[in-house]
Amino acid sequence: SQTIHQWPATLVQPVGSPLSLECTVEGTSNPNLYWYRQAAGRGLQLLFYSVGIGQISSEVPQNLSASRPQDRQFILSSKKLLLSDSGFYLCAWSSYGYTFGSGTRLTVV
Amino acid sequence: AQRVTQPEKLLSVFKGAPVELKCNYSYSGSPELFWYVQYSRQRLQLLLRHISRESIKGFTADLNKGETSFHLKKPFAQEEDSAMYYCALKDRQGAQKLVFGQGTRLTINP
Numbered sequence: 001s002q003t004i005h006q007w008p009a010t011l012v013q014p015v016g017s018p019l020s021l022e023c024t025v026e027g028t029s030n031p032n033l034y035w036y037r038q039a040a041g042r043g044l045q046l047l048f049y050s051v052g053i054g055q056i057s058s059e060v061p062q063n064l065s066a067s068r069p070q071d072r073q074f075i076l077s078s079k080k081l082l083l084s085d086s087g088f089y090l091c092a093w094s095s096y097g098y099t100f101g102s103g104t105r106l107t108v109v
Numbered sequence: 110a111q112r113v114t115q116p117e118k119l120l121s122v123f124k125g126a127p128v129e130l131k132c133n134y135s136y137s138g139s140p141e142l143f144w145y146v147q148y149s150r151q152r153l154q155l156l157l158r159h160i161s162r163e164s165i166k167g168f169t170a171d172l173n174k175g176e177t178s179f180h181l182k183k184p185f186a187q188e189e190d191s192a193m194y195y196c197a198l199k200d201r202q203g204a205q206k207l208v209f210g211q212g213t214r215l216t217i218n219p
Contacts (some may be wrong), residue, residue: 032204043115043211044153044195049204057204090153098143098207100153 002027006091006101013108019064019078021104023091026072031093033074035066038088038103047089050074081108111136113198115210122186123218130181130213132170132196141199142179143207144170148192156181156194166190186217 006023013019025031035047046059048066056066063082067075074091086108091101112135122128134140144156157165159172159179170181179196196210 044209046206049206051204094205102152
């Protein structure tokens with residue numbers, strides 16, 4: 001069966017520190033992968049998506065970047081976090097439908 | 110451009126009362142629409158999709174192309190329906206991205 005793993009579940013990081021959130025998918029090959037952010041009062045915003053290894057599309061300009069080093073691995077990164085990067089980050093993959101990870105709550109202090 | 114609008118951030122109704130969560134969309138083409146739900150401490154999950162014309166947990170949603178709406182309805186609310194609800198539209202081109210509305214937090218009062 002297909003599953004999606006996302007970690008860590010919670011993270012508190014100081015301003016200016018780097019970030020790396022990881023998402024892996026099992027039970028499927030060549031999935032479309034997505035990173036969403038759920039900021040307070042702002043709903044779900046698509047940040048990045050990937051249709052294949054090394055292929056990244058950015059939806060909004062920001063302090064974050066994404067990479068897909070392997071078919072079923074999707075990483076969200078930042079070199080220097082800002083306070084405004086705080087939020088709930090969701091990874092998802094799609095074939096016929098969407099499946100979401102359990103999310104990472106990031107607090108930048 | 111694709112857009113999904115949920116005008117109500119918060120909605121509170123009493124148990125047994127009817128519920129309607131509003132969703133309007135903007136899309137140049139034939140839309141594919143969904144409702145997702147996130148219960149407390151659980152993952153975001155699919156509730157229903159318009160192409161299935163199904164009823165899940167007593168909820169239904171009808172696509173009205175004339176009004177560009179996909180409102181979610183339930184005739185008798187239950188306390189376990191309290192959750193965050195998102196309306197979403199799939200962009201059928203390219204990477205099949207999902208565009209979400211802002212979400213509506215539904216609270217069912219006893």
